[in-house]
Amino acid sequence: MTRRVAVVLFNLGGPDSPEAVRPFLVNLFTDPAILRVPGFVRPLLGRLIAWKRTKAAQENYAIIGGKSPLRELTEEQAAALEGVLNTAEPGDAYKCFVAMRYWKPFTEEAVAAVKQWGAEEILLIPLYPQFSSTTTGSSITEWNAECAKAGLSLPTSTLCCFHSDSGFAQATARMVEEAYDKARASLPADVPLRVLFSAHGLPEVIVKSGDPYQWQVEQTMAAVVAAMNVPGLDHVVCYQSRVTPQKWLGPSTDSEIERAAAEKVAVLISPIAFVSEHSETLVELDVEYRDHAEKLGIPGYFRVPAQNADAGFIAALADLVRRTQHSARTLCSFAGGRQCPRPHKDCPHGKANALQAKAA
Known part of the structure; x- marks a missing residue:
């Protein structure tokens, strides 16, 4: 039945x-x-x-x-x-x-x-x-x-x-790798490319009190990178969307963009904790951070799309x-x-x- x-x-x-x-x-x-x-x-x-x-x-x-x-x-x-x-x-x-x-x-x-x-x-x-x-x-x-x-x-x-589910990691890695290859092809050969795995931030006090979110975000990044076929991938995890004066998880996404600009490194942003497009991707990443990066003279700014109904x-x-x-x-x-x-x-x-x- x-x-x-x-x-x-x-x-x-x-x-x-x-x-x-x-x-x-x-x-x-x-x-x-x-x-x-x-x-x-x-x-x-x-x-x-x-x-x-x-x-x-x-x-x-x-x-x-x-x-x-x-x-x-x-x-x-x-x-x-x-x-x-x-x-x-x-x-x-x-x-x-x-x-x-x-x-x-x-x-x-x-x-x-x-x-x-x-x-x-x-x-x-x-x-x-x-x-x-x-x-x-x-x-x-x-x-x-x-x-x-x-x-x-x-x-x-x-x-x-x-x-760290293997199916999720592999599906995400494919999207990141496709965006990486596209970004790499549009850049001069001598310009490095770094992937910023950007997750929504949390106040540090919440994590210190026992919340597993930061540890799990790091596990996601590791699983996705392991599933990618990009040897020696330059990558880092970072956190966006701070909304209170408290100390939040770091490094922040904007500080990583600033570091990349200073080092003349292009960036590919991957929204590692979001599986749908919304204001944090479409506005914060695509508009605000892009504008910030371009004003700093970054040699390239790219973004991996969210999974949506992939x-x-x-x-x-x-x-x-x-x-x-x-x-x-x-x-x-x-x-x-x-x-x-x-x-x-x-x-x-x-x-x-x-x-x-x-x-x-």
Whole structure:
């Protein structure tokens, strides 16, 4: 008998109009996983931060048509993934749902849609390759809360990360290598080319408190470089999108661009922690950092596109979905069990083990 399997894709979300920018930012900055201050302060402080950032954010979104393309791109990924799953796994009926954390379609909407469809099993799949308590962790918390409200209780398996998955690494490496070859061909032979693997930053304090994100980003870079056929590749990991005065992960992407310009090295930017185009790639990387690089006289500035609905990426994602479904674990990484070193206590496997030990 055919089972109905709901595949829920987690992503950040983005405003769908200029008017949606401020409420989107309010949702973002009032999330306890993002703004880590006492609860009684957070609503007021989060709204203040959102108010202060609204005008600049609206100006950024105006560059790309006044809204984020993330919903449409994620829905394209969901449709492509659903098609692959239903072709390759004829014994089950798969339907993909999108659950955005900070804008439509919200998690609440996805829960209602899964319930209405009559799902018999749920697979939670983040579109964040690397786990962070600020992204996948927040989405899982919200999903569980909304399921409790809606009375949705079904067998559920959760994929926490796929930072070093071989299929993901190979699909990404192909895209990076294609962009590298194209960039290399457009440059004079005597101009060096460096790949900057740029990931969204985090305040250092979050990582020092146990978040595994930085370690996982570094693992992704290593896996992608190993899958590329470019001997002696000049590359570095760096971090973008700093939004608070705190000390953030480094080196920053802009500082690496400045170093490359000073050394007369061209750069190829690879958005290593994003699998869809959005404001951080289309504006920050393609407009702001490009302008900064050109003003510094950099000999070449190039960018690897995000995966979006790339066939290789979708095939890797489908494989991850199948492995999650057929795992004996309700919480699994791309490799099954825990991958993060023990000091990363915010790894969800570590937290799950701690809860089990406490219950025993």
